[in-house]
Amino acid sequence: xxxxxxxxxxxxxxxxxxxxxxxxxxxxxxxxxxxxxxxxxxxxxxxxxxxxxxxxxxxxxxxxxxxxxxxxxxxxxxxxxxxxxxxxxxxxxxxxxxxxxxxxxxxxxxxxxxxxxxxxxxxxxxxxxxxxxxxxxxxxxxxxxxxxxxxxxxxxxxxxxxxxxxxxxxxxxxxxxxxxxxxxxxxxxxxxxxxxxxxxxxxxxxxxxxxxxxxxxxxxxxxxxxxxxxxxxxxxxxxxxxxxxxxxxxxxxxxxxxxxxxxxxxxxxxxxxxxxxxxxxxxxxxxxxxxxxxxxxxxxxxxxxxxxxxxxxxxxxxxxxxxxxxxxxxxxxxxxxxxxxxxxxxxxxxxxxxxxxxxxxxxxxxxxxxxxxxxxxxxxxxxxxxxxxxxxxxxxxxxxxxxxxxxxxxxxxxxxx
Numbered sequence: 001x002x003x004x005x006x007x008x009x010x011x012x013x014x015x016x017x018x019x020x021x022x023x024x025x026x027x028x029x030x031x032x033x034x035x036x037x038x039x040x041x042x043x044x045x046x047x048x049x050x051x052x053x054x055x056x057x058x059x060x061x062x063x064x065x066x067x068x069x070x071x072x073x074x075x076x077x078x079x080x081x082x083x084x085x086x087x088x089x090x091x092x093x094x095x096x097x098x099x100x101x102x103x104x105x106x107x108x109x110x111x112x113x114x115x116x117x118x119x120x121x122x123x124x125x126x127x128x129x130x131x132x133x134x135x136x137x138x139x140x141x142x143x144x145x146x147x148x149x150x151x152x153x154x155x156x157x158x159x160x161x162x163x164x165x166x167x168x169x170x171x172x173x174x175x176x177x178x179x180x181x182x183x184x185x186x187x188x189x190x191x192x193x194x195x196x197x198x199x200x201x202x203x204x205x206x207x208x209x210x211x212x213x214x215x216x217x218x219x220x221x222x223x224x225x226x227x228x229x230x231x232x233x234x235x236x237x238x239x240x241x242x243x244x245x246x247x248x249x250x251x252x253x254x255x256x257x258x259x260x261x262x263x264x265x266x267x268x269x270x271x272x273x274x275x276x277x278x279x280x281x282x283x284x285x286x287x288x289x290x291x292x293x294x295x296x297x298x299x300x301x302x303x304x305x306x307x308x309x310x311x312x313x314x315x316x317x318x319x320x321x322x323x324x325x326x327x328x329x330x331x332x333x334x335x336x337x338x339x340x341x342x343x344x345x346x347x348x349x350x351x352x353x354x355x356x357x358x359x360x361x362x363x364x365x366x367x368x369x370x371x372x373x374x375x376x377x378x379x380x381x382x383x384x385x386x387x388x389x390x391x392x393x394x395x396x397x398x399x400x401x402x403x404x405x406x407x408x409x410x411x412x413x414x415x416x417x
Contacts, residue, residue: 007140007177022036022208036082038079039210046218053122067187069184070183071182072182076092078178088202091163096159100186115128121328128222192216193219194216196215228332234284260276260285263304264300309367327347327371356371367414374410394410396409
């Protein structure tokens with residue numbers, strides 16, 4: 001079993017301290033008379049998110065309306081129960097006061113929202129990173145996932161929503177510190193976020209909950225750092241390259257450069273807009289700022305598949321060029337010796353991950369396998385109308401303890417015909 005520890009809320013971070021009560025009002029004796037335990041409810045952090053930083057579908061909707069959008073981080077801490085009971089579930093429920101407000105995105109964890117080891121993998125996440133500079137503990141809560149059950153969310157597209165953490169099998173110890181992220185749509189004149197929240201906790205034998213806690217928080221402006229931008233990264237690697245003879249590897253390198261270039265150009269990305277980094281049997285490319293991922297990804301992958309099949313038509317299996325491919329998105333910056341940023345590292349973690357290596361080995365006829373992070377799946381693939389579709393993907397978890405890396409992702413196997 002794994003216990004997750006984190007620094008607790010303190011000082012001005014605490015909105016209220018409330019007791020956990022049994023629904024019938026008969027709480028076990030605890031730190032406060034009649035309460036089973038105490039909960040520290042964090043002061044929500046709300047910050048504006050401009051339309052250009054929203055996920056693609058929301059961005060298009062925002063451009064047609066006067067509504068405004070805000071990212072919000074909620075947090076709470078559970079005390080150790082004096083009875084010695086173990087928590088088997090925890091839940092936060094939020095109801096917004098403004099009848100015109102609703103939640104339009106609920107992140108199950110940092111992966112889904114777009115955080116890679118605490119760094120931004122989406123423009124909205126970049127706003128979050130900037131907004132939490134004065135409260136960095138909140139950002140760490142969003143990114144802590146190893147060993148904990150993933151949340152399931154409720155109330156999307158409404159003014160009442162929440163997160164539920166459940167461990168019915170008893171295989172882990174639930175953490176006592178929680179952080180969660182939402183994206184809220186509000187009327188254009190809104191200047192703050194108000195509502196009520198409640199915390200519920202489960203033990204093996206009972207349900208406990210707090211009275212409602214009211215909140216009203218003004219928006220905190222989040223200045224985005226200069227010199228860096230959120231971009232999509234692509235990495236590709238030739239399968240079985242080291243087993244080829246010199247003449248074959250020379251041909252593979254030449255053809256790899258060609259098929260990746262064809263895929264980018266078909267997606268509307270000019271060669272002058274990128275500077276691919278050759279890596280012998282692979283290539284790493286950072287794509288331009290502001291591309292329409294919903295159009296670029298399907299076109300690029302479809303063209304890559306067609307180019308690979310055309311290249312290998314009539315060749316023996318041992319002569320084919322098959323690829324592992326990975327996409328990622330995040331805050332990156334070009335420096336004197338290449339690109340720096342969590343996404344530039346994470347895309348290679350996905351590319352070299354055991355799930356992708358196993359998938360290409362288990363599908364010897366496939367021209368490629370593709371892996372991507374949860375944030376790209378949720379923002380793009382989940383809404384795709386052209387292949388690759390959501391139904392083509394299966395979930396994977398890339399966990400590399402020696403590199404302190406855990407990420408939820410998705411993979412798909414390219415069709416051979």
